[in-house]
Amino acid sequence: MIWSDFHRTKWNEATNYAWKNFTTPTVRRMFSFLTVLGKAALPRDKLKELTGLLQEMKTTYSLAKICRYDPRLRRLPSGDYDYDAEFEADDDNQIGCIPTLPLEPHLTQMMATSRDPEELRYLWRAWREAAGKPIRQKYLRFVQLSNEAARLNGFSDAGEYWRSDYEIDGFREEVEELWQKLSPLYQQLHAYVRAKLVEKYGEEVVPRRGPIPAHLLGNMWAQTWTNILDMTIPYPGRTSVDVTNALRIQGYSPLAMFRLAEEFFTSLGLEPMPQTFWQRSMIQKPTDREVVCHASAWDFCNGRDYRIKQCTEVNMEHLVTTHHEMGHIQYDLLYRNQPFIFRDGANPGFHEAVGDVLALSASTPRHLQSVGLLGNVDDSYETDINFLFAMALDKIAFLPFGYLMDQWRWEVFSGDTSSSNLNSRWWELRLGVQGVSPPVPRTEQDFDPGAKFHVPANVPYVRYFVSFVVQFQFHAELCKAAGHEGPLHRCDIYRSVKAGRLLRNVLSLGKSRPWTEALSVLTSGRTNKLDVEPILEYFGPLRTWLESQNRGELIGWRENEAIVLQVTRSNASLITGAVLAVIALVLLVALVIIAFRRCRRGGNKNFNTASQGS
Structure with missing residues (x-):
């Protein structure tokens, strides 16, 4: 409330100026931001x-816990597990439970490592229930209040307000076009992974x-698939870039991992973390209090x-x-x-991309070898495919989820999706865009989008889709x-001061210039638009390999072959279907009765003769 009061005061001051007539572009840009009040307009x-x-909502998410999976957990007649908060034994040896398992680290680890479909189904269902x-x-x-705030700021709804951060007309259509260009690569990956899961x-x-049942992909939301690499890796005997075992064997702590990341930045001539960062950051889960474990960075x-x-x-x-x-x-x-008003990313996707750009280099086999986390690395075709496949389970698998999350929210804000189809529309998008289905039936009593942090925390999500495109441009x-x-996927910019200088030139602009101009600085004027060509170039060898492996497989998915079919229907269609079914049943019964009566009138002789002759 203090920040909102301050913001309103500055807004009142700024709106007293005829700022659109200012001749200095930088000052005019400042006022264009100052005169949007945001939620403080309420x-x-x-x-x-x-x-x-x-x-x-954030508190509900952060405190949510579920019971540990046990086959003896009490079942309801529907087949779902009971979520009682009391522990007690029943006569049939089924039990209730006390929920004790939070998302981090317990459920995340279980979803990553369990290969028991029934356990995964339970974890998936229980988390969404909680x-x-x-x-x-x-x-x-x-949503109602957010829309009211948006309209007070001159926007049609909160979705339009969010999209205004990108400062271009037709942003929604541009994102759609980017996804359509990337979708064929995703469908190849989907087909290969589905075959391995079969x-x-x-x-x-x-x-x-x-579609693939969403609980089998190693992640609570099926947004990345890296945790099923062990089941799907193309060449099991060749080099793997998962250095988890090496980190643990070498005794890495969370602090050591942070120091390793910092050294990558400083090797480019960029900034070390200030001393206060090391004193005040929370880099491990505390044991004395509940916290929201979703990772986040803070600028005070x-x-x-x-x-x-x-x-x-x-x-x-x-x-x-x-x-x-x-x-x-x-x-x-x-x-x-x-200036304070410009201390932000050129667009939200830029902010999400920066660390991932460096991780593209830090994840290469050669780099991991150079920091002692991998042994001998060969440059064979098989090693390349293993590496690219592991990266695709992270980067390519994420793209449809990053795209559809805000497609759903924009529809909710605009009213195209309402309380009557809130959850069913979510699953229509998950099924149609991502090719995943829930492992259990869903209804409008459920609210599955709310089981993802960014919904209760109201964090826009299309930024991640944008970041996954722009990071490859960077x-x-x-x-x-x-x-x-050489191949783009083998590039490691570690210790390149020239690369660091270019990155500094782009990032130091903050939001002082439109992101299209920042992108033009990055590309030396060659383009100022989002472009999927670098990501397609990066994964080009993998796409060729996937196409050869997928011969005979269906590329895409048949929605009517989902394990749980009814999730794609809205409440209206379910009601309509139920009414039609009742009508059909009534007609069938009526026909049977009519036929029976006719049989009694015209067929008694035959009936009796048959009886007598028996």
């Missing part, structure tokens, strides 16, 4: 309500031509205090996450000398600056 009582709802379902009504009210679990669990806006909050586990995935979060801090450090240009020759 009346004080509604602002307080919106803020309270947001905090309640984290998503309870906030459904609160979220609907939150080999593992059988067609009774994974349909050979249908005083030019000195920067922190990361992360419940770090010693594994490859968290090593990459550490680079990602430290990338946010590096961006914050590089634009700290800009990578291609930084590799040119570093003098790299």
Whole structure:
């Protein structure tokens, strides 16, 4: 509320100026940001309500726990598990439980390592029961208030307000066009992974031509598939880039992982983390209190205090996450000398991309070897395919999820999706765009989007889709600056001061210039648009390999072959279907009765004769 009061005061001051007539572009740009009030435009009582709802939803998410899986857990007649908070034994040897398992690290690790479909099904269902379902009504009210705030700022709804961060007309259509260009590569990956899962679990669990059940992909939301690399790796006997075992054998701690990430940044001539960062960051999950474990980076806006909050586990995935979060801090450090209004990413996707750009180099086999986490590395075709496949399970598998999350929210904000089809529309998108289906039936009593942090926390998500495109544009240009020759996927910009200088020039602009101009600086004027060509070039060898492996496989999926079919229907269609079924049943019964009566009138003689002759 203090920040909102301050923002409103500055907004009142800024709107007194005829700023659109200013001749200095930088000053005009400042005022264009200052005169958008955001949620502070709401009346004080509604602002307080919106803020309270947001905090309640985040608290529900952060405190959500479930029971440990046990085959003896009490089952309801529907076949679902009971989620009683009391532990007691029943006569039939089924038990209730006390929920004790939080998402981090327990459920995340279980989803990553379990290969028991029934356990995974239970974990998937239980988390959504605990984290998503309870906030459904609160979220609907939150949407109403968010839309009201957006309209007070001159936008049609909150979705349009979010899209305004990208400062271009037709942003929604541009994202759609980017996805259409990337979708064929994703479908090749999907077909190959589905075939491997069929080999593992059988067609009774994974349909050979249908969507993949979402609980089998190693992640609570099926957004990345890196945790099933062991089941799907193309050449099991060749080099793997998962250095989790090496990190643990060598005694790496979360702090050591952060120091390793920092050294990559400083090797480029970029900024070291300030001393306060090491003193005040939370890089391990505390044992004395509940926290939201979702990793995040914090700029306290005083030019000195920067922190990361992360419940770090010693594994490859968290090593990459550490680079990602430290990338946010590096961006914050590089634009700290800009006026306050410009201390932000050129667009939200730029901010998400910075750490991932460095992780593209830090994940290469040659780099991991150079820092002692991999032994001898060969440059064979098989090693290349293994590496690219592992990267694709992270980068390519994520793309449809990154795309569809805000497609759903934009529809909710606009009213195209309402309370009557809130959850079913979510699953229509998951099924149609991503090719995944839920392992259990879903209804409008559920709220599955709410089981993903960014929904209760109200964090826009299309930024991640944009970042996955732009990070490969960054990578291609930084590799040119570093003098790299050869395939793009083998590039490592480690210790290239020239690459670091180019990155500094782009990031230090902050938001002082439109992101299209920042992209033009990066590419030396060759383009100012988002471009999927670098990501397609990077994964080009893998795509060729996948196409050869997928001969005979269906590329894409048949929605009607999902293990759980009814999830694609809205409430309206379910009701319509039920009514039609009742009508059909009534007609059938009527026909049977009519036929029976006719039989009695015209067929008694035959009936009696048959009886007598028996």
